[in-house]
Amino acid sequence: MATWNLSTAVIHPLVLLNVSEHTTRVLALTKTGKSSVPPFVCGALLGLQTENRFEAFMSFEFLYEGASQGNGFATINPAHFSQRIQQMEEVFPDNTFIGWYAVNTDTTITPEIAKIHEQLIRQYPSALLMVFDAALADGAAENSATQGRGFSLPFSIYETRAPGRVDSQKLLWYVSGNSSDTPSEYYVEASTNREGVVMDDLIWASQLVPIQVQLDSGEAERVAVEHVQYVARPTNADMLNSDSNVPSVSLNASRMATFLVSLRNALDMLDRDIALLKTYVGDVISGKAVFDPEVLQLVQRVLSNRPVVLDDKFFDLAASQEETNFQLASYLASVTSVAGAVRDLSQRSNTALRHGRTKHAPYVNPVQSDGMFAWGPSMGDMMSAFGARGHSGRGHGRFSHI
Structure with a gap:
């Protein structure tokens, strides 16, 4: 059943290159053929989140324990995960953990993937999940399952919705480890105090919903x-x-x-x-x-006719001026961005007040000295200034017919 979702995930080429290289390297090291079950491959996605827009710029590999053999599930090493997140944030302070990726033979969610996602949403409740289809990325056009689908991206991205009380039967598909029947809706347990098989009728769980995907890249x-x-x-x-x-x-x-x-x-x-x-x-x-x-x-x-540096002082001065101009341009861009954010905040505040009250929102005057935003005269005061009166009076001004 399709779910209405306005969220968007933007993936940069570096993420896809890292995932492809990680998958190829693991397959080469384990010497796993196409006919056998591929090894489990997963990693973290780093980027930015602006409201309902997620943008992934880079990724790194997970260190996990336990393979996907038998009924066992993989477990992320928390010490290595925390260390890698800290290192990446020191090098790239603007990027944070926004989700993770897993490689599968298709873009569906398996019980093993759901188990790892359950571990991650305990610390990151809104983490994304990117399921990479290794078979489609390998270009298996001769496979009857891929014929007739046209061009499609070799991955799907799921967003984690806010947790709610759902029927416990919706979680048995991955808690019991039985992946024979693919559910129509994916739910992952969101509580931290439960282990083992679900027994209650209702349980806190988060739904995984597919979102729109875009590819973006710089020069x-x-x-x-x-x-x-x-x-x-x-x-x-x-x-x-x-x-x-x-x-x-x-x-x-x-x-x-x-x-x-x-x-x-x-x-x-x-x-x-x-x-x-x-x-x-x-x-x-x-x-x-x-x-x-x-x-x-x-x-x-x-x-x-050749550019020659006659004096090192002139060269150093020109380099210093160029660096200063670049820094000023960066600062100006930052100030412009902050000014735009403040303007958007004031517009949204006026919109919320206008729709949340029975009367019109008051005028926002940003140049008052008693604060950043000071409430000005109301709409009634502004109408009175033009000579307006209520319904019971007889005004002779411009708005006397109101």
Whole structure:
């Protein structure tokens, strides 16, 4: 049954690259084939949460105990989890823990995934859950189950709703470990004082609801992803030129690799030209070369067109001014963001008062000296100023007909 949900999850390419690399590495180390049950892979999602918008920028792996073999369930190592969260927040102070990911053969939630989610929501009640479909990501287009679905993302993201009292039978699908019947709605126990099989009729539980997913990336992320995509695909020409000392560009090289190789060639050519001119001028001064005014004028013309740092003080001053301008721009952006947040807060306060009272909301005057926001005259006072009266009186002003 579809559930109306306005929440949105934004995933950046770095998260998908980390999840794919983690899954590939675990499969390679465990030597698990496609026909057998894949090992359990999970990790944390770090990012920002703004109201009902979740944005994941990076991720890291979980250290868990217990495998998905038999009826056992994995358990997250709390010491390692807390240490990694602290380390990531020290390096990236703006990013916090917003959820976690798990790899499965499809995008459904298994009892093992639900058990780990139950552990995490005790500390993070609104944690997201991203279920990564390794089979769909592997490009198994020949599978009849994936044919006809068109293009789809290889993962689904679920939001944890606020806990409520639900029927205990809705939790038996993962508490008992029987995943044969996939439920239509996913519920995870939210209380911390219960262990084992659910026996009561009602129990506190949180519902996992799928939310909308968006992919977003900055210019640096797009260049990095494009570089990773093409740099590891050598062609026959690359193999033939592998022993050559001449720097070459692969036919499948990324734009970043092409730019870096071109920049290297330009710098190498500039270095050779400067060394040649320096050698010639030195030979002319020492008398080893013939003095030619036309050649020296050409050398002077070439050197005058090159940017040269004549004094280190001027260079340091220019660098300092550039850094100052960048910091001022950052501070201005921060002040603008805070001003926008204050404006939104005042507008929402006026809207709440307007709909929460029988009369109109009072005017908000932000320039009063007794506080940040001071209540001004009411709507009735403003109407009286124009000569308005009530229904019983006879006003001669502009609003006398009210």
